[in-house]
Amino acid sequence: MTADTALAHHLATETGHLLLGIRRTTPDPARRREQGDRLAQDFLARQLARHRPRDPVLSEEATDDPGRLTSERVWIVDPLDGTREFSEPDRTDWAVHVALCERGEVTAAAVALPALGRTETTGCPPPASAPAGRVRLAVSRTRPPQDIDRIATALDADLVPMGSAGAKAMAVVRGDVHAYAHAGGQYEWDSAAPVAIARAAGMHTSRLDGAPLVYNQPDPWLPDLLICRPELAGAVLGEPEGVA
């Protein structure tokens, strides 16, 4: 594991511990959401400034730093992905994303799933065995993509509604589901770390039209994505069988 991957693992895990504490002590859902987003952002920003003072940070919860567009190294973080699920009792589908992007490519990343006590990284992705039975397709529980019926039909899949892009991507990596598809809106911080870990674990990752996912762009809007077991990508992307 590189020093950057180890740092991503440490920061995602520690931010997760902070969020678990907020969850225990803050029963009101609106206050829990506000405190979770703000305190997780404050902690991550402070830690990155301390450990990697020269690297700009692109975060859901911070003002955009134009210096990131000329920097070779940029951290892309989502301090709390699945804020809605974090605010609801007993849900485990929320995450912390920490990714290092170098020249458009994510080279080190961690996704913490604090309520499950797990942190996955690009350094040591878990073994991905194919789930048994019918194809399982993870989708947003509150904002499922418009063309989800087409994708579900193409895969002959059962839908598995879940919160958080990180939680859904890690469900593919861990072999709980076969695929995760999203459309209609998302930002780079929602997918940078999850996509890098899925790729390191051997999964297909792309836009829904098959185009590559590119990070640290001037506009961080990255509205759709597909993460799936490699053998299923052709069916979703409309490629003839036998084409990789």
Ligand SMILES: Nc1ncnc2c1ncn2[C@@H]1O[C@H](COP(=O)(O)O)[C@@H](OP(=O)(O)O)[C@H]1O
């Ligand atoms: N249409 C949309 N526009 C903007 N962001 C969206 C979106 N649909 C999903 N997202 C973001 O993608 C993440 C995962 O969403 P979902 O749980 O619905 O799958 C959430 O991140 P945050 O919780 O960090 O805001 C959510 O805000």
Ligand SMILES: [Mg+2]
């Ligand atoms: Mg998010």
